[in-house]
Amino acid sequence: VSQKIGIIGAGNVGGVLGTRWAKSGHTVVFGSRKPESEEIKILVSGAGATASNGTIAQAVSASDVLLLSTPWPAAEEALKSAGDLSGKILIDATNPVRPQLDGLLLGNMTSGGEQVAAWAPEAKVVKAFNTVGNNVMANPEFSAGKVAMFYCGDDAEAKRTVASLIGELGFDPLDAGPLTQARLLEPFALLWISLALKYGYSREIAFEFLRR
Numbered sequence: 001v002s003q004k005i006g007i008i009g010a011g012n013v014g015g016v017l018g019t020r021w022a023k024s025g026h027t028v029v030f031g032s033r034k035p036e037s038e039e040i041k042i043l044v045s046g047a048g049a050t051a052s053n054g055t056i057a058q059a060v061s062a063s064d065v066l067l068l069s070t071p072w073p074a075a076e077e078a079l080k081s082a083g084d085l086s087g088k089i090l091i092d093a094t095n096p097v098r099p100q101l102d103g104l105l106l107g108n109m110t111s112g113g114e115q116v117a118a119w120a121p122e123a124k125v126v127k128a129f130n131t132v133g134n135n136v137m138a139n140p141e142f143s144a145g146k147v148a149m150f151y152c153g154d155d156a157e158a159k160r161t162v163a164s165l166i167g168e169l170g171f172d173p174l175d176a177g178p179l180t181q182a183r184l185l186e187p188f189a190l191l192w193i194s195l196a197l198k199y200g201y202s203r204e205i206a207f208e209f210l211r212r
């Protein structure tokens, strides 16, 4: 199914995912505070005919599925500028990390995902794409297996849509349960970040999920 996807924050993550979805035939609007910037124009031309640029409000009103991919400190303001989010699927890829990337600003008994849902109560929030680096989002191919991509949320239909958008990009979509599971997916992102940036594994790493 071809989706209408709006990107809220077309940076490292939004740029890569929006481009890959546009290239697989979805209609993508890259939402930016500076939609006419050279950066955004280059992004749109690289993403092909089904991609365009706009303000965040334009990206939202044109779309049924939204990707929240701003830095955490900008998320609340970006959602405020988004306009009516009623009934829209809001994929939350953010991580509420400390600027030093050495911990989370909130967690344990709450999560960024739940905070996003509180800021956007009319949207169907699905946490996803927060647990691997944007380089792995650009290319999830490893010599063996598929990269695990956990997602969680409270709306079953929204989760099915997101699972299919995850699978199309070449990941193994794994339903981790309700949105409260973002309490676990956000620190899990820190495991990837710390191994990649601090403990010598490089960014070319990912986790696979085994079952029997």
Ligand SMILES: NC(=O)c1ccc[n+]([C@@H]2O[C@H](COP(=O)([O-])OP(=O)(O)OC[C@H]3O[C@@H](n4cnc5c(N)ncnc54)[C@H](OP(=O)(O)O)[C@@H]3O)[C@@H](O)[C@H]2O)c1
Pocket: 008, 009, 010, 011, 012, 013, 014, 031, 032, 033, 034, 068, 069, 070, 071, 072, 073, 074, 075, 077, 078, 093, 094, 095, 096, 097, 129, 130, 131, 132, 133, 134, 135
């Ligand atoms: N980078 C990764 O590998 C990675 C992986 C997983 C999850 N994440 C999470 O995904 C999110 C995005 O990461 P990123 O690396 O893609 O970030 P980024 O490139 O630094 O920022 C994304 C975009 O957010 C927009 N933005 C910044 N401040 C804003 C504001 N006040 N209001 C509205 N938009 C604003 C900017 O777009 P404009 O200037 O065009 O408006 C910027 O290009 C973060 O929460 C991060 O923790 C990152």
